[in-house]
Amino acid sequence: MDSLFLGECLAVLTRTPATLDAMLRGLPEQWTAATEGPATWSPYAVIGHLIHGEKTDWMPRVMIILEHGPDRPFEPFDREAQFCDSQGKPISELLDEFSKRRRDNLARLRSLDLQEAQLELAGTHPGLGRVTLRQLLSAWTAHDLAHILQVSRVMAKRLKEEVGPWAEYLSVMR
Amino acid sequence: MDSLFLGECLAVLTRTPATLDAMLRGLPEQWTAATEGPATWSPYAVIGHLIHGEKTDWMPRVMIILEHGPDRPFEPFDREAQFCDSQGKPISELLDEFSKRRRDNLARLRSLDLQEAQLELAGTHPGLGRVTLRQLLSAWTAHDLAHILQVSRVMAKRLKEEVGPWAEYLSVMR
Numbered sequence: 094m095d096s097l098f099l100g101e102c103l104a105v106l107t108r109t110p111a112t113l114d115a116m117l118r119g120l121p122e123q124w125t126a127a128t129e130g131p132a133t134w135s136p137y138a139v140i141g142h143l144i145h146g147e148k149t150d151w152m153p154r155v156m157i158i159l160e161h162g163p164d165r166p167f168e169p170f171d172r173e174a175q176f177c178d179s180q181g182k183p184i185s186e187l188l189d190e191f192s193k194r195r196r197d198n199l200a201r202l203r204s205l206d207l208q209e210a211q212l213e214l215a216g217t218h219p220g221l222g223r224v225t226l227r228q229l230l231s232a233w234t235a236h237d238l239a240h241i242l243q244v245s246r247v248m249a250k251r252l253k254e255e256v257g258p259w260a261e262y263l264s265v266m267r
Numbered sequence: 268m269d270s271l272f273l274g275e276c277l278a279v280l281t282r283t284p285a286t287l288d289a290m291l292r293g294l295p296e297q298w299t300a301a302t303e304g305p306a307t308w309s310p311y312a313v314i315g316h317l318i319h320g321e322k323t324d325w326m327p328r329v330m331i332i333l334e335h336g337p338d339r340p341f342e343p344f345d346r347e348a349q350f351c352d353s354q355g356k357p358i359s360e361l362l363d364e365f366s367k368r369r370r371d372n373l374a375r376l377r378s379l380d381l382q383e384a385q386l387e388l389a390g391t392h393p394g395l396g397r398v399t400l401r402q403l404l405s406a407w408t409a410h411d412l413a414h415i416l417q418v419s420r421v422m423a424k425r426l427k428e429e430v431g432p433w434a435e436y437l438s439v440m441r
Contacts, residue, residue: 097295097297098429100295101295101297101298104293104294104295104298105294105298105422108289108290108294111289112286112289112290114289115282115285115286115288115289116282116286116415119278120278120279120282121271121274121275121278123271123275124275124278124279218432221432221433221435221436222432223432224431224432224433225431227429228429228430228431228432228433229433231426231429231430231431231433232426232430232431232433232436232437234426235423235426235429235430235433235437235439235440236433236437238419238420238422238423238439239419239423239437239438239439241290241415241419242416242419242420242423242439245412245413245415245416245419246412246416248279248412249409249412249413249416252405252406252408252409255272255401255402255405255409256402256405256406256409257398257399257402257405257406258392258395258396258397258398258402259395259398259402259405259406259409259410261395262395262406263406263409263410263413264413265409265412265413265416266409
């Protein structure tokens with residue numbers, strides 16, 4: 094990617110709440126609560142996970158890199174927190190919260206007016222070791238897309254038996 | 268799925284245009300033209316393919332089942348048609364066209380007021396053989412989700428190098 098890197102990440106990060114909102118708001122619970130089996134996530138759980146990421150993962154880590162550099166490792170991220178935090182809330186409320194937290198975080202990110210050289214600043218990930226700010230922003234963006242992918246996959250697989258012979262043409266069913 | 272089957276399919280089919288619109292409209296061309304390599308599809312190509320499906324695949328096949336049953340095989344679907352049909356059009360125009368055609372097709376589908384028993388009516392797919400109306404409607408729905416999945420995957424993979432060590436946590440990159 095070229096020097097427009099940050100703008101390209103922002104273009105995706107900005108769109109994710111509306112994408113998931115369009116997909117999931119008002120959708121019957123048979124869809125939003127569907128999983129791929131025991132210990133796998135429903136679309137509902139994914140939104141809770143994304144909210145937790147906005148609260149504790151991405152922007153807090155940006156700030157740790159800028160304020161402390163690699164000397165202060167990031168807090169480990171709790172990948173299961175949504176199962177406590179979101180429990181019982183309607184998905185419409187979670188979508189609203191994700192949208193608001195993302196908007197606030199991106200406003201803060203933009204206000205930092207990051208320069209190209211700052212993207213090479215490093216931090217310390219508790220599991221992955223040395224990472225740069227550029228990699229963190231890329232991972233945030235790819236992580237959004239990976240979860241849109243997951244939501245689509247979980248929902249599609251619910252139709253595995255229903256599609257009958259068409260399963261042969263739908264690689265998602267394999 | 269229960270007797271609410273048709274409603275559940277409609278809930279997804281109705282949302283797909285807005286989902287892809289939220290993801291792709293106004294997105295830099297670096298994203299919408301990205302592919303997974305030679306002979307793979309960009310998000311732009313996917314929208315063209317979905318338009319062609321609205322024109323020649325799903326609803327026309329519903330009507331063939333209802334009007335002719337299994338005696339008249341479906342027309343084969345051209346999976347590459349979008350490379351001629353859509354060429355040169357801005358993606359905003361394709362998103363508008365997909366949205367309009369889908370809306371018209373779903374209005375027509377609703378107006379058929381299909382009854383449970385009709386969902387078991389059969390048609391003949393040129394490649395897959397005997398299929399039911401229920402399977403056709405399921406496949407239409409799963410096909411939408413499979414292409415949202417594909418768009419997310421193509422876009423995520425563009426960041427494969429950029430995410431650095433995070434690739435380990437992102438199964439989409441493998």
